Amino acid sequence: MDRIKIIGGEQLNGIIPISGAKNAALPLMIASLLTDDVLTLEDVPHLADVEQLIRILGNHGVDYSVNGRREHQDGVYSRTVHFTARNIVTTTAPYDLVAKMRASFWVIGPLLAREGEATVSLPGGCAIGTRPVDFILDGLRALGADITIDNGYVHARAPKGLKGAEYHFPKVTVGGTHVMLMAASLAKGETVLRNAACEPEVVNLAECLNDMGAQITGAGTPEIRIKGAKSLSGARVRVIPDRIETGTYAMAVAMTGGDVLLKGADPRQLEVVLQTLRQTGTQIEEEAEGIRIRRNSNAITPVDISTEPFPGFPTDLQAQFMGLMTRANGTAKITETVFENRFMHVQELARLGARISLSGQTATIEGVERLKGAQVMATDLRASVALVIAGLAAEGETTVNRVYHLDRGFERLEEKLSACGANIERISG
Numbered sequence: 001m002d003r004i005k006i007i008g009g010e011q012l013n014g015i016i017p018i019s020g021a022k023n024a025a026l027p028l029m030i031a032s033l034l035t036d037d038v039l040t041l042e043d044v045p046h047l048a049d050v051e052q053l054i055r056i057l058g059n060h061g062v063d064y065s066v067n068g069r070r071e072h073q074d075g076v077y078s079r080t081v082h083f084t085a086r087n088i089v090t091t092t093a094p095y096d097l098v099a100k101m102r103a104s105f106w107v108i109g110p111l112l113a114r115e116g117e118a119t120v121s122l123p124g125g126c127a128i129g130t131r132p133v134d135f136i137l138d139g140l141r142a143l144g145a146d147i148t149i150d151n152g153y154v155h156a157r158a159p160k161g162l163k164g165a166e167y168h169f170p171k172v173t174v175g176g177t178h179v180m181l182m183a184a185s186l187a188k189g190e191t192v193l194r195n196a197a198c199e200p201e202v203v204n205l206a207e208c209l210n211d212m213g214a215q216i217t218g219a220g221t222p223e224i225r226i227k228g229a230k231s232l233s234g235a236r237v238r239v240i241p242d243r244i245e246t247g248t249y250a251m252a253v254a255m256t257g258g259d260v261l262l263k264g265a266d267p268r269q270l271e272v273v274l275q276t277l278r279q280t281g282t283q284i285e286e287e288a289e290g291i292r293i294r295r296n297s298n299a300i301t302p303v304d305i306s307t308e309p310f311p312g313f314p315t316d317l318q319a320q321f322m323g324l325m326t327r328a329n330g331t332a333k334i335t336e337t338v339f340e341n342r343f344m345h346v347q348e349l350a351r352l353g354a355r356i357s358l359s360g361q362t363a364t365i366e367g368v369e370r371l372k373g374a375q376v377m378a379t380d381l382r383a384s385v386a387l388v389i390a391g392l393a394a395e396g397e398t399t400v401n402r403v404y405h406l407d408r409g410f411e412r413l414e415e416k417l418s419a420c421g422a423n424i425e426r427i428s429g
C-alpha cells in the first residue's frame with residue numbers, strides 16, 4: 001500500500017490549479033443513465049472514485065470515451081469525458097460494486113425513472129456515521145415507486161412511470177436531493193422539493209438536467225421545482241471547481257505560511273470558509289484567475305466553527321480546519337452537526353502532538369507551539385488530507401499510511417504541493 005512521506009517546515013509558494021469537483025462529477029456522471037444520447041462532461045477529475053463509478057456505470061451499459069489532450073488546454077489537469085447509455089443492459093447494481101462507494105447508490109434514481117425498476121445494493125462508503133438512505137427511499141415513494149428491502153438490496157418499481165409530487169426532506173441531504181432531481185426529471189408532471197440541499201454541486205446537476213430538457217427552477221435554494229420531460233437528450237456540461245480541494249489547500253497555506261494562487265477556484269463557493277480563514281489571520285484576495293492565500297506572521301488566531309449544510313462551514317473541511325487549529329494561539333471549538341462519528345482524525349492528530357479533547361459532537365483544540373512528525377494512518381478521505389496538512393507544518397518526518405483514501409478525492413496531491421515547495425513524496429508498495 002502506498003504511503004506519503006513529508007518533511008515538514010517548508011512554506012508553500014506558487015500556483016495550485018484546482019481540479020473539477022469530485023462531488024459534482026459523480027452525480028453528473030450518474031445523470032448519463034437518464035438518456036440514450038451522449039452526455040459530455042468537461043473537467044472531470046482523475047480520481048479513484050471517478051474510475052470506480054465508471055465501472056459501476058459500465059455494468060449498466062454505459063460506454064465512455066476520454067478526449068486526448070488539447071494544445072490550448074491549460075495543463076493536464078482537465079479531462080473531457082463522453083458518457084453514453086444507449087441501452088440499459090441491467091437495472092441491478094450489485095453489492096461488490098456499490099459497497100465500495102456510497103454515491104453509487106444514487107443510480108437508483110435514474111434507473112427507476114428511465115426503466116421503471118431498479119435493484120440496488122444498500123451502500124458502503126466512508127466510515128463516517130451510519131449514513132442511512134431512508135429519505136432517498138421516502139422521496140422515491142412519494143413519486144409513486146413501490147420499494148421493498150430484501151437481503152441487503154433495495155427493489156424499486158414504478159412500471160407505469162414516476163409521477164411528480166411534493167416531498168419535504170426531514171433533514172438536508174445532498175445525495176437525496178441529487179436522486180430526487182434525477183428521478184423527477186423523467187417523472188410525469190411537477191415535483192416540488194422542500195428543505196432541499198443548496199450545495200453548488202446540486203446547482204451543477206440541475207443545470208445539466210435543464211440542458212438535457214428538464215425544467216428545474218430554484219436549485220441552490222431550499223425549494224426546488226422540477227417539471228419532468230418524456231425523454232431527455234444529451235448535453236455538454238462543465239464540472240464546477242472543487243471547493244473542498246480549494247479549502248484544503250487554503251488551509252495548508254494558512255498552516256505553513258507562504259503565498260499561493262489557487263487557480264480556477266471560485267470564491268462564491270466557500271464564502272464562510274474564506275471568512276473563517278480571514279479570522280485566523282490569513283490574507284485572502286480574490287483575483288481574476290482564482291483565490292490568493294497568504295500568511296506571513298506566525299500567529300494563527302483560534303476560531304470556533306460548527307459544520308452546517310451549504311452555505312455553512314462544510315463538514316468535508318472540518319478535519320482540515322482542525323489540523324490548522326492544532327497550531328493556533330489559544331483554544332478553538334469545532335462542532336460537527338452533519339455526521340456522527342466524524343472525528344477519527346483526532347487520535348491521529350494527537351500522534352503529531354496535537355492537544356484535542358472530545359465531548360459528544362464537539363472537539364476542543366488547545367493550540368500547541370509545534371507539532372512533531374510521526375507515523376499516522378488515514379481513516380477516511382478528508383481525515384487523511386488533514387494529516388497531510390498537519391505533516392506539512394510538523395517538525396521532521398511524517399508518514400501518512402493508507403493513502404488510497406487520498407487518491408479517492410485529491411488529484412495529484414503530492415505533485416501540486418511539491419510544485420509549491422513542500423517536501424512531500426509518495427512511496428509505493
Ligand code: UD1
Pocket residue numbers: 022023024026102103129130131132133134135136137171172173174175176315316338339340
Ligand atoms: C455528500 C458528499 C459528502 C459530504 C456530504 C455532506 C458526495 C459524493 N458526498 O454525501 O462528501 O460530506 O454530502 O455535505 O457528494 N441522511 C439520512 N438519510 C438519508 C440521507 C442522508 O439520515 O436518506 C443523513 C446522513 O446520515 C447525514 C446527513 O443526512 O447525517 C447528510 O448526508 P448527505 O447530505 O446525504 O451526504 P451524502 O450525499 O452521502
